[in-house]
Amino acid sequence: MSIPLPSGPDGYIKDDRANSEFLVPRKAFTSPEVLAAEREQIFNTCWLYAAHASEIPKANDFISRRVGGRELIISRNAEGELGAHFNTCSHRGAMVCREKMGNTKRFVCPYHGWTFDTGGVMVEQPADTGFPDDFFSKGTKNLRSVAKVDTYRDFVFITYNPNAKTLIEYLAGVTEYIDIVADQSAVGMEITEGNHEYSMRANWKLLLENSADGYHGLTTHATYFDYLQATNGAFRTDFDPATMAGKCVDLGNGHAAIEYGAPWGRPVAQWVPQWGEEGRATVDELKANLVARCGEDKATRIAEKNRNILIFPNLVINDIMALTVRTFQPVDAGYLEVNAWSLAPSEEHPDVRKFRQYNFLEFLGPAGFATPDDVEMLELCQQGYQNLPEPMWNDISKGMSQAQNGVNDELQMRAFWRQWNKLMAA
Numbered sequence: 001m002s003i004p005l006p007s008g009p010d011g012y013i014k015d016d017r018a019n020s021e022f023l024v025p026r027k028a029f030t031s032p033e034v035l036a037a038e039r040e041q042i043f044n045t046c047w048l049y050a051a052h053a054s055e056i057p058k059a060n061d062f063i064s065r066r067v068g069g070r071e072l073i074i075s076r077n078a079e080g081e082l083g084a085h086f087n088t089c090s091h092r093g094a095m096v097c098r099e100k101m102g103n104t105k106r107f108v109c110p111y112h113g114w115t116f117d118t119g120g121v122m123v124e125q126p127a128d129t130g131f132p133d134d135f136f137s138k139g140t141k142n143l144r145s146v147a148k149v150d151t152y153r154d155f156v157f158i159t160y161n162p163n164a165k166t167l168i169e170y171l172a173g174v175t176e177y178i179d180i181v182a183d184q185s186a187v188g189m190e191i192t193e194g195n196h197e198y199s200m201r202a203n204w205k206l207l208l209e210n211s212a213d214g215y216h217g218l219t220t221h222a223t224y225f226d227y228l229q230a231t232n233g234a235f236r237t238d239f240d241p242a243t244m245a246g247k248c249v250d251l252g253n254g255h256a257a258i259e260y261g262a263p264w265g266r267p268v269a270q271w272v273p274q275w276g277e278e279g280r281a282t283v284d285e286l287k288a289n290l291v292a293r294c295g296e297d298k299a300t301r302i303a304e305k306n307r308n309i310l311i312f313p314n315l316v317i318n319d320i321m322a323l324t325v326r327t328f329q330p331v332d333a334g335y336l337e338v339n340a341w342s343l344a345p346s347e348e349h350p351d352v353r354k355f356r357q358y359n360f361l362e363f364l365g366p367a368g369f370a371t372p373d374d375v376e377m378l379e380l381c382q383q384g385y386q387n388l389p390e391p392m393w394n395d396i397s398k399g400m401s402q403a404q405n406g407v408n409d410e411l412q413m414r415a416f417w418r419q420w421n422k423l424m425a426a
Contacts, residue, residue: 002033003031003033003034003037003424004027004031004033004034005025005027005028005031005034006025006027006392007425010421011421011422011424011425012025012028012421012424012425013025013417013418013421014393015414015418015421017400020397020400020401021395021397021400022395022396022397022400022410022414022417023393023394023395023396023397024393024394024396024417025392025393025394026385026388026391026392026393026394027385027388027392028203028205029203029205029206029333029334029381029382029385030203030333030334030382030385030386030388031333032332032333034333034424035330035332035333037424038330038424039068039069039330041423041424041426042313042420042423042424043068043069043160043313044068044160044161045159045160045161045164045423046159046161046164046170046312046313046423047150047157047158047159047164047167047170047171048067048068048157048158048159048313048314048315049067049155049156049157049311049314049315049325049327050065050067050072050074050084050149050156050157050158051063051065051074051156052154052155052156052189052190052191052325052341052343053082053151053154053155053156054154054188054189054190054191054346055101055191056074056075056076056082056101058076058080058103059076059077059078059079059080059118060075060076060077060078060103060104060105060118061075061076061101061102061103062074062075062076062097062101062102062103062104062118063075063100063101064087064097064098064099064100064101065100065339066329066337067084067158067329068160068314068329069329069330070086070160071086071087071088071095072084072085072086072087072146072158073085073086073087073096073097073107073120073143074149074156074158075118075119076118077117077118077119078105078117078118078119081119082149082151082156083118083119083120083145083149084145084146084149084158085120085143085144085145085146086143086144086145086146088143088144089109089111089112089114089143090114090122090140090141090142090143090144091109091111091112091114091125091141092111092112094109094110094111096108096109096110096114096116096143098110104118105117105118106118106123106124107143112125112126112127113125113126114141116142116143120142120143120144120145121139121142121143122136122141122142122143146158146159146160147159147160147161147162147164148161148162148164148167150166150167151167152167152168152171152175152178153178153179153181153182154182154188154189155178170253171253171255171311172251172252172253172255173249173250173251173252173255174251174252174255174257174309174311176251177251177257177307177309177317178309178317180298180301180302180307180319181307181309181317181319181323181343183293183294183298183302184268184290184302184323184345185345185346185347185348186289186293186345186347187345187346187347188345188346189343189344189345189346190343190344190345190346191325191341191342191343192341192342192343192344192353192356192357192360194342195339195340195341195342196338196339196340196341196364196365196366197337197338197339197340197366198337198338198366198371198375199331199335199336199337199338200335200336200338200375200378200379201334201335201379201382202334202335202336202375202378202379202381202382203330203333203334203336203382204314204328204329204330204336205416205420206378206381206382207328207336207338207374207378208310208313208314208316208328208416209396209413209416210374210377210378211308211310211316211318211326212248212256212257212258212308212309212310212316212412212413213410213412213413214246214248214258214260214308214406214407214408214409215398215408215409215410216377220373220374220377221369221370221373223369223373224363224369224370224373227369228264231274232273232274233272233273233274233275234264234265234272234274235263235264235272236262236263236264236270236272237273239261239263240261241263242261243260243261244260244261244263244407245260245406245407245408246258246259246260246261246305246306246406246407247259247260247404247405247406247407248399248405248406248407248409248411248412249411250411250412250414250415251415253312253419254310254312254313254415254416254418254419254420255309255310255311255312255415256310256411256412256413256415256416257307257308257309257310257412258307258308258407258412259305259306259307259407260305260306260406260407261304261305261306262304262305262306262320262321264321265321265355265359266303266304266306266320266321267321267322267323267344267348267352267353267355267356267359268286268290268302268303268323268345269283269286269287269290269299269302269303270283270287270303270304271283271284275355278351279351279352279355282349282351282352283352286349286352287299287303290302290303306319306320306321307319307320308320308412310412310415310416312416312419313416313420314327314328314329315327317343318364320363320364321359321362321363322342322356322357322359322360322363322364323342323343323344323356324340324341324342324343324360324364325340325341325342325343326338326339326340326341326364327339327340334382340364342356342357342360344356396410396413396414396417397410398410399411400414
């Protein structure tokens with residue numbers, strides 16, 4: 001496929017390490033041809049987040065959602081085995097599942113009544129004439145499965161690529177950060193009830209960049225920080241601002257993370273005065289249990305550090321004042337749809353769950369402090385790209401001249417773009 005991007009010795013980006021300059025072509029955010037190539041060379045080849053195992057814990061549980069631009073049913077069959085199938089009837093193509101989630105023994109196509117079990121096997125159709133006797137016994141009319149399904153720490157991933165490397169190879173160094181998230185519970189994490197769904201007039205890669213961009217925080221979200229400063233008890237009284245600098249790490253295969261000190265309350269095990277003395281007792285108990293289970297150093301890291309984790313190409317885990325799993329799908333070059341869920345320890349105390357869900361809404365909710373700000377900024381970027389062909393390049397060089405990048409640098413974006421460039425230029 002011919003991609004209408006400037007190209008050179010670095011592929012489609014300018015990665016000048018000698019002069020510490022990293023440039024990305026703005027046409028990568030506006031071109032329908034680029035998006036078509038991304039669908040073929042990224043979304044059709046990489047592992048993609050599909051669900052969390054807690055959403056489908058029992059036999060015959062299912063969820064239906066769009067993954068990488070395709071409509072899927074992720075389900076457990078009657079024996080409890082996990083599978084993922086295309087949500088399209090093998091007869092004439094209608095979607096066979098119109099519910100977002102549930103438990104059922106059968107998916108019945110509303111068009112002609114072809115019926116499939118939760119393992120995707122066709123088990124019934126209403127017409128008893130017009131087909132050969134063995135027409136449905138060969139398995140060719142079953143729902144089509146995706147190429148591969150696998151899980152890591154209850155995060156369910158799929159790939160449409162039968163030749164894809166294993167999931168554990170693909171995740172590379174990001175497994176350490178997924179472990180930090182999963183180890184917040186002694187018995188397992190769960191997606192809580194409800195989710196956020198919203199959209200914006202921006203390219204999908206802008207949201208990926210923004211989701212771990214510490215550089216924009218104090219300017220874009222100034223209102224939120226003013227609000228926290230004015231709110232009695234919103235910050236730790238013993239917080240050291242120097243820990244906010246944190247670190248940014250490239251985790252391989254396009255994955256990256258930023259990690260930094262948290263001045264605000266973290267439901268996992270960091271109390272702030274705003275939660276009151278009763279809340280302190282509950283959170284202190286959580287911290288003690290965490291230390292007993294994980295050791296002092298790891299427990300402190302889990303409890304007191306924020307993490308924004310990017311998993312290539314379109315999964316973000318924001319482990320901040322709440323724990324949010326966010327994925328997003330490009331609809332066209334300048335429009336994307338977002339889904340976000342709150343993740344929590346399944347054994348969580350009701351009072352702590354209340355703090356968590358409030359934070360999930362207050363900062364990252366569609367009507368919270370952060371998300372409307374971010375939507376406006378990303379849409380302003382997309383509007384600014386209408387000035388093409390000049391200026392042609394986004395600058396993502398911050399921190400490139402340094403051996404170690406902090407939260408306000410841009411190593412995490414360069415990690416994404418280098419992997420994007422590798423796949424698109426292949």
